[in-house]
Amino acid sequence: MFNVAILGFGTVGSGVYKVINDNANVLKKFAGDDINVKYVLDLREFPGNPVEKVLVHDIDIILNDDEVNCVVEVMGGIEPANTFVRRAITRGKSVCTSNKELVAKYGAEILALAKENNVSFLFEASVGGGIPVIRAINESLTADNFDSIAGILNGTTNYILTKMSKEGLSFDEVLKTAQEKGYAERNPEADVEGYDACRKIAILTSLITGKQVDFEDISTEGISHITKEDIYYSNKSGLPLKLLGLMQKKEGKVYAMVAPFMLGDEHTLKDVDGVYNAVNLHGDLLGNVMFYGKGAGSLPTASAVVSDVVEIAKNGNKNIAITWDTEKISLGDMASFNSKYFVRLKVTGKDDELKKAFGDVQFIEPLEGETAFVTANEYSHEKLAELLSTYTVLTTIRIAE
Known part of the structure; x- marks a missing residue:
């Protein structure tokens, strides 16, 4: 049996609990083992809900139980999620999460910790809910x-x-x-x-x-x-x-x-x-x-989380490698990034002047007192601001083709 502890019983956590229990036979077929929710951690009580049977309020109960193979972190936010996840990994438990804040900030560090402890840290649900883009x-x-x-x-x-x-x-x-x-x-x-x-x-x-x-x-x-x-x-x-x-x-x-x-x-x-x-x-x-x-909602997100659980169970709870190093990359300056633009100005009667400045443009039927057009040429944000410096600019929006 592959035992799971769910941290958080909100929208996503309740969805994960439901999917694991309702789709048990399907999950066993792919995981090669029964997947069982042994614990759910939450500060609240849920009278009358079947989750009462596995509900705990102390993370140490989960961390000290060697039968727990995988921790599902769906609390959200940075803390205490970050602390709980790292403690679980150092206790030899794999972790999967939907927590984009945690993954964006500490993903590389936690992946390195998981590799060191020969367990997995998976986060399919952190981008796009149920869309399987990360595994792809x-x-x-x-x-x-x-x-x-x-x-x-x-x-x-x-x-x-x-x-x-x-x-x-x-x-x-x-x-x-x-x-x-x-x-x-x-x-x-x-x-x-x-x-x-x-x-x-x-x-x-x-x-x-x-x-x-x-x-x-x-x-x-x-x-x-x-x-x-x-x-x-x-x-x-x-x-x-x-x-x-x-x-x-x-x-x-x-x-x-x-x-x-x-x-x-x-x-x-x-x-x-x-x-x-x-x-x-x-x-x-x-x-x-x-x-x-x-990209959101209880069951679509839970689908992605549980797919990570299945992947970990299938892999024998060992490390699944993901290439994401802690070395930081410097991004290019977006001020120099060129795009075509939609431009909306509070001006009339300046079409010829604008054509002279921008070359070939596509004018759009304007609202009263305005001129609007799409540029044929690409400009950096800095260059566009320079060309429009003498006009009252209402809106500029980039074009992606």
Whole structure:
């Protein structure tokens, strides 16, 4: 029997408990052994819930039990998760987690600790919920040299932008609906300001490069400033607006960012709507490969967590190697990263002047008192600011084709 302890009985933890119990026969077929939830750690009581039989409130009960093979950390946050995970690993227990904050900050260190103790640290669910992108990078696609990642990595922001586009609502109106439906937290800052997506692209970039990418170094812009007027121009131009996490290798440098982008007709992510997530990888052998699915929620995330448990059981609870060293990589300066741009100005009657400055541009039918266009040429953020220095700029948004 392969014994598991779940740390945290919230949305994801309860999902993991349900999947292990409801799908026991399927899991045994793939794991080669019965998977059993021996403990669930939580500070709360759950009267009337079957979890009462395995509920404990003291982490040491789990850590001191040699029969526990694997710890599932789904508490979230940095502490006490970080301490509990490291203590479990040093006691010879493998760990799997959905905790993107923990993985983004300490992933390389914990992987090194797991290797030292010949156990595994897996984190499939930390990026994209149930989408199996991390295992693909680590196992299935190891022959490719990947030069770019583009991902819709946050279901909340994708839901908001989709709803604004399809129903003509404001950001605040859609955010309120998202909170009522449970798609957005009461404090939505991590989602709408791009911090959640930033941690996820940091994890993916670290895995692609094999080195530590600090999420604090990634240029990050959210969607809280996006207006109904911006969405009008997005719809009018046929360029859907999405919050992307992006990594590109260019001229020997690695660039990473999170920002709103308008997507061209050929972009693989342009039709990803609602709460769905998607990740597109581009490799030198395979070209584009895309992973698509539900990026959040109890059961989709639990599916990825339990797949890690099965992988660990199948591997005899020994170390599964993941290449991610503690050596830090320096990212390229995004100010020098070139893109085409959508530009919205509070000005009229300056079309000829703008053509002279920008060359070939595509003007979009404007709202009153405004001029809007898409550039044909690519510009750095610095160069664009220089060209627009004499105008009242309402919005600039990068274009990804």
